[in-house]
Amino acid sequence: MRIAFVYIDPSYRVMGPFHVGIASLIAYLKRGGHECQFFHLMGDVAEEEYIDFLEKNRPDVVAFSVMTNAFPHVAPLALLTKRHSDALTICGGVHATLSPEEVIAVEGIDVVCRGEGEEPLFDLCQGLEEGQDISNIPNLWVKRGAGGGESEKGEEIHKNPLRPLIADLDALPFLDREVFPYKDSFDLQFMKRGAFMASRGCPYNCAYCCSPAIKQLYGGDMYIRFRSVASIVEEVEMVVRNFSQVEYNVFHDDLLPMKKEWFADFTGEYRRRIKLPFEMNCHPNLMDREIARMAKSAGCSLMRFGLESGNDHIRRKVLDRQVSTERIIEAFACCDEAGIQTLSYDMIGLPFETRTQILDTIKLNGRVRPKVMHVSIFYPYPGTKSYEICKREGFVTDKHIDTYYEDSVLQQKCVSAEQVRALRKRFEFFVRLYSWRYRLPGFLGKMAERIIDIGILAATSRLVLSALGGRAGQKGESDGAGTCYTLGEGEVRVWGEE
Numbered sequence: 308m309r310i311a312f313v314y315i316d317p318s319y320r321v322m323g324p325f326h327v328g329i330a331s332l333i334a335y336l337k338r339g340g341h342e343c344q345f346f347h348l349m350g351d352v353a354e355e356e357y358i359d360f361l362e363k364n365r366p367d368v369v370a371f372s373v374m375t376n377a378f379p380h381v382a383p384l385a386l387l388t389k390r391h392s393d394a395l396t397i398c399g400g401v402h403a404t405l406s407p408e409e410v411i412a413v414e415g416i417d418v419v420c421r422g423e424g425e426e427p428l429f430d431l432c433q434g435l436e437e438g439q440d441i442s443n444i445p446n447l448w449v450k451r452g453a454g455g456g457e458s459e460k461g462e463e464i465h466k467n468p469l470r471p472l473i474a475d476l477d478a479l480p481f482l483d484r485e486v487f488p489y490k491d492s493f494d495l496q497f498m499k500r501g502a503f504m505a506s507r508g509c510p511y512n513c514a515y516c517c518s519p520a521i522k523q524l525y526g527g528d529m530y531i532r533f534r535s536v537a538s539i540v541e542e543v544e545m546v547v548r549n550f551s552q553v554e555y556n557v558f559h560d561d562l563l564p565m566k567k568e569w570f571a572d573f574t575g576e577y578r579r580r581i582k583l584p585f586e587m588n589c590h591p592n593l594m595d596r597e598i599a600r601m602a603k604s605a606g607c608s609l610m611r612f613g614l615e616s617g618n619d620h621i622r623r624k625v626l627d628r629q630v631s632t633e634r635i636i637e638a639f640a641c642c643d644e645a646g647i648q649t650l651s652y653d654m655i656g657l658p659f660e661t662r663t664q665i666l667d668t669i670k671l672n673g674r675v676r677p678k679v680m681h682v683s684i685f686y687p688y689p690g691t692k693s694y695e696i697c698k699r700e701g702f703v704t705d706k707h708i709d710t711y712y713e714d715s716v717l718q719q720k721c722v723s724a725e726q727v728r729a730l731r732k733r734f735e736f737f738v739r740l741y742s743w744r745y746r747l748p749g750f751l752g753k754m755a756e757r758i759i760d761i762g763i764l765a766a767t768s769r770l771v772l773s774a775l776g777g778r779a780g781q782k783g784e785s786d787g788a789g790t791c792y793t794l795g796e797g798e799v800r801v802w803g804e805e
């Protein structure tokens with residue numbers, strides 16, 4: 308079978324195109340003898356280019372991968388696919404997993420894949436190749452008549468249950484970096500980094516994140532899985548050998564040091580066999596001096612933490628992140644002590660959040676002083692607890708945004724979208740102001756803090772913003788503040804620089 312993967316990537320300017328999920332699916336299908344192609348759709352649908360791709364490659368299956376922000380782009384592409392090819396269309400990814408009803412309702416989409424796609428997609432391709440009934444493959448929702456077969460019970464949509472998660476991640480082939488244009492990708496061309504994933508799953512239950520929703524879908528069993536240290540280090544070694552441009556590595560795992568023993572083995576092996584620095588994600592609760600020491604000894608140059616909110620109430624009650632402000636400060640301090648640079652992921656415009664609470668996030672960044680801040684505007688992803696709360700409270704508007712840096716889709720009394728944009732635009736500058744305040748002694752520091760509070764609150768009041776005619780934080784405006792930076796040895800690069 309010829310399978311064409313379409314990666315709908317409206318935010319490519321900010322993030323770049325390496326897609327671990329697609330690279331894993333391609334590797335799995337190729338190993339099973341199928342032929343794969345790849346189409347990276349950046350920005351708006353380039354009709355001519357896409358039709359040309361279909362006509363040249365004549366795929367049997369067109370496979371779309373979508374996150375929520377990309378979903379509105381699926382319908383026109385599915386129709387174009389049907390008009391210009393005979394391919395069966397399948398859509399998978401986080402959005403298809405958590406909102407399958409919405410995705411299967413799209414005209415031109417034949418099949419939806421929920422959850423991990425390697426085995427179901429392979430079964431689908433085998434089934435089509437062998438002319439079998441494809442309506443009863445676990446994980447797939449199949450429209451009546453798709454693939455030439457009829458569902459046994461004759462329903463309009465055959466909704467199959469999920470199969471168990473892949474227990475042994477070592478049984479999967481290494482990510483494909485050939486069909487998938489890794490060589491020409493942003494990761495390699497611009498970032499000069501090797502991208503990897505050693506695990507799947509996360510033990511936490513943050514209200515805004517899709518991971519707990521997917522865990523719940525699977526019933527929570529065996530959700531967290533790790534590859535063996537030997538397997539992941541071998542893949543890193545291979546990539547470093549094959550791609551001479553690689554100057555450092557990034558581990559996209561939700562939380563790499565989830566299992567301390569594994570992490571100890573991994574850092575030991577990485578130090579021994581790979582001589583390049585790397586970046587990784589960690590939860591403040593998981594960080595201690597020992598983890599920081601192990602990470603540093605292996606070459607960790609940047610530790611990325613979800614700081615998310617500097618306000619205890621918002622963090623614990625709204626975001627369901629059970630971590631104290633003191634723990635966050637300690638986690639950053641462990642890295643500072645070990646000589647590892649830090650990155651904070653921050654969100655503003657959260658449900659029920661006031662500007663004073665946003666200032667708490669800015670202040671906490673001013674205290675822990677991460678080298679890099681990644682500031683996004685909260686977006687409620689369907690399937691998450693935060694989405695349900697925002698829906699219930701009537702906060703969700705029908706605004707569409709392609710990336711979550713540009714605008715808020717919420718309408719709340721406590722803070723306006725314009726105020727959120729204005730605070731995001733100057734986030735870094737405000738952090739610097741507070742960071743200066745924390746260097747002043749006791750009373751002087753408190754006085755300075757009060758003055759900065761008053762100044763920022765006045766400058767971002769509705770009155771001042773409307774007097775400025777929205778210039779203080781225009782939608783879609785990018786001044787670099789809060790965009791995602793990443794560090795090579797001794798330098799700072801801005802993601803999305805053109």
Ligand code: B12
Nearest residue numbers: 326327328370372374375399400420423424517559710711
């Ligand atoms: C690494 C990562 C990134 C990396 C790389 C992203 C990438 N394209 O690979 C970077 C930093 C670039 C990134 C960017 C963004 N990310 Co991100 N990211 C992740 C993270 C942590 C891991 C993704 C991953 O590799 N998972 C492992 C692979 C194996 O899983 P997978 O991709 O889901 O694919 C499997 C299945 O979904 C399925 N599948 C996927 N596609 C298809 C297609 C077909 C046809 C089939 C059959 C199956 C199938 O099979 C795959 C293999 O099992 C996830 C959280 C998570 N743990 O998943 C968030 C996550 C995917 N990201 C998220 C978001 C919002 C973004 C951004 C939109 C943020 C922004 N800029 O506004 C951007 C979009 C970037 C883009 N261009 O697409 C959200 C998506 C939420 C949603 N409902 O859409 C997630 C879930 C985190 C969250 N908030 O909960 N991200």
Ligand code: SF4
Nearest residue numbers: 509511513516518561
């Ligand atoms: S710790 Fe990170 S990956 Fe885990 S549930 Fe929270 S936000 Fe999601």
